[in-house]
Amino acid sequence: MVSGRSDHPKMPTAIKLLIAGGFGVGKTTMVGSVSEIRPLRTEETLTNRSVGVDDLSGVEAKSTTTVAMDFGRISIGDDFMLYLFGTPGQERFWFVWDELARGALGAVVLADTRRLADCFPSVDYFERRGTPFIVAVNCFDGAPRFELDEVKLALNLGPEVPVLLCDARRRDSGKEVLITLVQHAYGRRPNAVA
């Protein structure tokens, strides 16, 4: 049904990246620091897969929730448009909404060393889903400094998962985070030679 490439001007290829992590960890800040447009907000109705509670009937309960997501854009020449979506941090179970992760090239999990456990759910989710992800430790003022290896250990990350420090407020830093993510995703792509 969707028109092919022949009958309209050539369009860029859209690519989705996710910025995940706990409440207030700097997701929107990072989207804003690398985006070429002011971060926008969109409301999306998502299907809420049953989390396996309150349902003894065995019938999978499905409900819908409306979430607001921040997003930004980076165009790469005329050929590619990167869209960065900040996952809704106030929603504890955002990860049951597969629509958000479907088709994403990869994800950045932002971590705050004062509340490292807040990013466990995101890490678990991307691991299970097989979405390439990296962990970026957002350096808040006065937060305890950990060695990256300690963070890796605390999060029980596989050796292949890149972990780096960042400052979500700085464009250069956000850029480095995205480059690290895309490089990692490149190495993990399905047809990559292991």
Next chain:
Amino acid sequence: MSNEWNPDEERLLDAPTVRPYVIARGRTDAPDRFDLISLAVTIRPATGNEIGLDPEHVAIVRLCRRPLSVAEIAAHMDLPAGIVRVLLNDLFDRGFVAVQQPQPEMDVLDERMYKAVLDGLRAL
């Protein structure tokens, strides 16, 4: 560079005064085929006098002179993404816009794409 922030694009359209449900004429069966990052581009201009086109339809046709994602259209028009899908579907059926789906996961995310994206990011 074409990456400049374009204030034109930021100018918010007249905020819709009707509830989204009304705009979509009660239809909530928005086609799933439009992802948040599906891109729409206008292929036929609308004068505003077309029968069956609401102001919101016309607004989308005007917005999409350059390719825009469903998410961007929704944000600029201050409408939920689901409503934009319904409106886009109308416009698609009537030949006003072309819509390009994102590449499915595990598909043609080939080497060239990664290289181009990495080069582009480094050049930011």
